[in-house]
Amino acid sequence: MEFLSYLINGLGLGSVYAIIALGYTMVYGIAKMLNFAHGDVIMIGAYVAFFALTNFGLPLIPAVLLSVIVCTVLGVTIERLAYKPLRQASSLSVLITAIGVSYFLQNGAQLLWSSATKVFPAVISNGSLNIGSLQISYLTLITICVCILVMAALTLFINRTSTGRAMRACSEDKGAAALMGINVNFIISVTFAIGSGLAAIASVLLCSTYPSVFPTLGAMPGIKAFTAAVFGGIGSIPGAFLGGLLLGVIEILAKAYISTQLSDAIVFAVLIVVLLIKPTGLLGRKLSEKV
């Protein structure tokens, strides 16, 4: 029973990682860049949701919507201003620019809202569902449901709509996609928009679990989700889902059964072992080398 409740808590945390990891993996799949500023978009989303809930007194759903809109606009703006001029540049230049954007968002947030930690209001009911001796909090259930919904919607979007098809085409071969009449710049913007919108949803779920909002809030979940994306095979959407869930479960189980302080080390050690056995992640495509 104890194990089962840890497992479900792990799935809850993993769902948050999975939603964030989707943002990393989609951007990587299409723009072939590691968007290090993604974690800080989560932070901005958390602040927007926090102010919407406390200062403007909005109910939960409109607050989340507002946060999603702000993050989407932010994501697309960052892409236009900072990443678009670097399409032809080396990947290292893009990486450094992303780091610059990350510093910019963190320090901007610190200037605007001070570095003091703000307490996120408990908006999702903190009751729990009891099945026998098993206790599952509603928050965990909602988090898992949201993650499944997001996954399903995204899979439908990617597979069934023309924009989704265009996205898949761009991730295969941008040049050929452009020749087929796909507006590659538009597709990249859409990717950033979706990724950032998902980051906003993740931020609300994350802050409901750990109710503190501060400027460097996004850093650690960002690194973890990035790890999850690589774990599942970066560029693969089901991979991000699987990687996120597994990472959350491993983290919670490691905390429960081995050591709280060493849980991070264990998570990263598992990642290394997985990459050694499957060098392109769990569901990553194996790249064949042409001579």
Next chain:
Amino acid sequence: MKNKKQLFIFDPAYRGRTASFTLVIAAYVILQALRSSGNLSSLFASLLVPVTCYIVAAIGLNLNVSVSGELNLGQAGFMSVGAFTAVCVSGRLVAAVSAGIPRLIISILCGAVIAALFGFAIGVPVLKLQGDYLAIVTLAFGQIIKSLITNMYLGFDENGFQFSFVENKCSLAPGGKMLLNGPMGATGTQRIANFTAGTVLIIIALIIVYNLIYSKSGRAIMACRDNRIAAELTGIHIANTKMLSFVVSAGLAGAAGALYGLNYSTLVPNKFDFNTSILILVYVVLGGLGNMTGTIISTIVLVLLPELLRSLQDYRMLIYAIVLILIMLITNNEKVKTMTKSLRSRFAAGRGADKKEAA
């Protein structure tokens, strides 16, 4: 782009190497003169040793990122290993070797060697991977090293060393001393590092890296970077070659960390986190890949920049971020690129003409 890098490194006149050494020695002489005449503010004087440490770590990382072509996001992890090894060695030897200089040399050597050994151990699995997967694994190792050091407790008394993990179980006899104290790190370290030692370390790092780059092994490393399969076909042992640059880079980071650790009386493991690795990577990329002189200049500028912007108070890190983004956008702008290229070719043509006249 890769061709250009190669051209720079194979510059027949070794201009880069001369420039690096001249820069370091000139900077050392000027700064020492300023300091002895009392013209250097205490803030800048306190930054001298950290700057030299970052330069050494950045030179090591430059070898890794540009010469070997591997994105390493865990350089701070190696610095951490070097730093805490050196602090422990120095703390243990306080009584035996009371003079600062020999103890400093022993500690830095130990830090460098242990970090290089870590580099070797980590390199075995890491170098099997490629590209972004390699980057994420170095990131993971950096996190693991930080996490492990945060949980280590090491003390010694007359009966020898006592070590415990996760929980502090060391019970030391009176007169004993804790060398590592978990999340608190190392405290009460004697500050034996100084600017001269830092400069000597930079020069040693430059000698090692330049000798490696211009040697047969260096050419083999670059061959692996440019075309792994072709390099393998010409009989280069890929794993050994890559390992060489990885271990040298880790060793340099260890030496840099050792010097850094011995410059402060307290050192927490959190100092060497992911952000530090990224910071060093930024120095390397902004300085120009494969360009050691550029690395040295960009490290100095970027360490000083937040301090110079201190008058802007809260806005300084924001401006730092904007400067970082703008530099990347400007240096990658097509118009600016063609402009610098035409300037450079004009300059080269001028030099050629001079040589002909001289002949």
